Amino acid sequence: MLIAASHYGWNSRISLHLDHAMEESISLELIKGKNLNQNGLFEYISIRQSTRNDYDGKSISKEDWMKIIDAANGEDVEVLVFKDQKEMNSIIPFVKEGAILQFQNQAFVDELIQWIRFNESKAEKTGDGLSGKVTGNPSVPTWLGKIFMGLSVSPEKEADKYEELILNSSGLMLFIAKRNDKKAWINLGRSFERAVLMATSLGINHAHMNMPCEEEAVRKKLVSYLKLEKNMTPLLLIRLGYSEKMPYSYRRPLEEVLV
Ligand SMILES: Cc1cc2nc3c(=O)[nH]c(=O)nc-3n(C[C@H](O)[C@H](O)[C@H](O)COP(=O)(O)O)c2cc1C
Known part of the structure; x- marks a missing residue:
């Protein structure tokens, strides 16, 4: 806005x-x-998307990293970037541990399932959620999708999938709130949005890899591994890289969300 x-x-x-x-x-x-x-970011608002496909592993230039980091800079926020395979490798174990914990948690899986739109007619009707075309999955009836998810989701397999996605990314970016309070959370959201709009303007895609931030036990390990000061709270982790854009996610009409 x-x-x-x-x-x-x-x-x-x-x-x-x-x-x-x-x-x-x-x-x-x-x-x-x-x-x-x-800041020239306006025209990229409608082009930006969470792009969840495989990236091609091409490096991001130093100049482009500088632009993305500059765009992220702001009050209450610090960002860390992991720019090559060696640096990214150090973060993979935290992502995998977080993913395994989440997919072992039935409440997490249940919530994820109710957010997935297994076919386009449901996605169109609700105007929200994660539709198959956005995530690259085939369209199936909702009842079948739920059974399939129940049978096929294995925490270890999910964790391996995220590792694979990081291995073909060009870098990771971690957004850290300097304090764990609401003002810092809001400023961190703004920092994230500026960074990914800048990345979009440079032809670079992004997707979330939040698991180590969302699972508190893993987050604590990450804080200690990165030697962060007390109160510094990692809240968002994204991967960045180059790929074709995917179909766009649904948006509800403005009148539905504006009072
Ligand atoms: C705070 C925050 C956390 C998110 N976490 C995840 C995530 O863990 N996994 C994921 O696939 N997408 C995640 N997303 C992306 C949203 O699913 C996505 O923004 C939404 O579906 C709209 O799609 P778009 O970004 O392509 O416009 C997150 C977005 C936000 C703002």
């Missing part, structure tokens, strides 16, 4: 209202502006 606002000629002021748990909100005030902070 901020990037689009400045593109259309508005400066924005954000205030966070986080004091009352039941009434938390972020307000965004738009002021018709001069000296707009335009």
Whole structure:
């Protein structure tokens, strides 16, 4: 919203209202502006996507890394990048351990299944979720998809799949909140969005590899391995690389999400 606002000629002021748990909100005030902070990312909003296919392993140039890291820089956030195979290899065990824990957790698998749209008619009806064409899976009836998932998901196989995806990536990027609080989480989300829009502008795709951040026991190991200071909290891990774009995920109409 901020990037689009400045593109259309508005400066924005954000205030966070986080004091009352039941009434938390972020307000965004738009002021018709001069000296707009335009960063050229607007036109990539509709091109960016989470691209979950195999990447081709080609290296990202030093200049492009600098641009992506610069775009990510901001308040409350630190980013670490793992730029070659050796650096990425050091992170793979954490990803695999996180993936195994998640896929051993029935509640996680159940939630994942209810978010998967096993066929296009369901995906179109709900206008959200993870559809087969976005993830590269065939379209099947929902009942069959659920049975298939129940039979075929093995935590170890899932973990191996993620290892494979990292092995053909050009790099990993870890977004770390300097404190584990809501203001830092919000700023980290903004940092992530700027970084991936910049990557998109450079023809570089991205996809999430969040497992080591989401499983607290693994996150603690990662913090200790990376020798991060107290309170520093890794929250998002993505892979970056080059590949063909996939079909785009569904978007609900604006009227459905705007009050
Ligand atoms: C905070 C956050 C965490 C996410 N974690 C995952 C993830 O663990 N695995 C995954 O495949 N996608 C993940 N995604 C990507 C979303 O599934 C994706 O953004 C959404 O489906 C919309 O698709 P798009 O990014 O292609 O527009 C995450 C996105 C966000 C914002």
